[in-house]
Amino acid sequence: MAISEKITKTTTPTFWEGEIPVNYIYTFGLAGETFFRAVKDRGTFLATRCETCGVTFLPPKAYCDRCFAKLEKYFDVGTTGWVETFTVSFKNMDGSDKKRPRILAMVRIDGTDGGIIHYLQGIPFDEIALGMPVQAILKPKAERTGGIEDIVGFGPVRK
Secondary structure, rough: OOOOOOOOOOOOOOOOOOOOOOOOOOOOOOHEEEEEEEHHHHHHEEEEEOOOOOOOHHHHHHHOOOOOOEEOOOOEEEEEEEEEEEEEEOOOOOOOOOEEEEEEEEEEEEEOOOOEEEEEOOOOOOOOOOOOOOEEEEEEEEHHOOOOHHHHEEOOOOO
């Protein structure tokens, strides 16, 4: 069956052999692009706030989830936050054992109602606690590309 043929028997499984050429461009969307550009260029996080609902979104959003208001003002919220929850991963995605366990945490960014799920680094396992203050660890500016991998993880707050 050719890819352009009309399907008439919807109960009969069909398949396509070979390759289907697909061209695409993945984008972060307007709010995501603004967020990652700030991480890349300025080394900081941006959020949006719904003045109607009082919710501060991080990552930022273009529209409020609750009242659908358009959110156009972005503001700097820094890169510090606190550990809201965490887990220790002992396995790789394929089920094999990790060489050393990794800690994945939900970090609530200060002054926002949102946060980022990312790895904790430079903190001994027995010192990690809920509510612990942490700070984003970013790649050096020259190595940043404008994506999530610009954030290496979160570590202890530097003084």
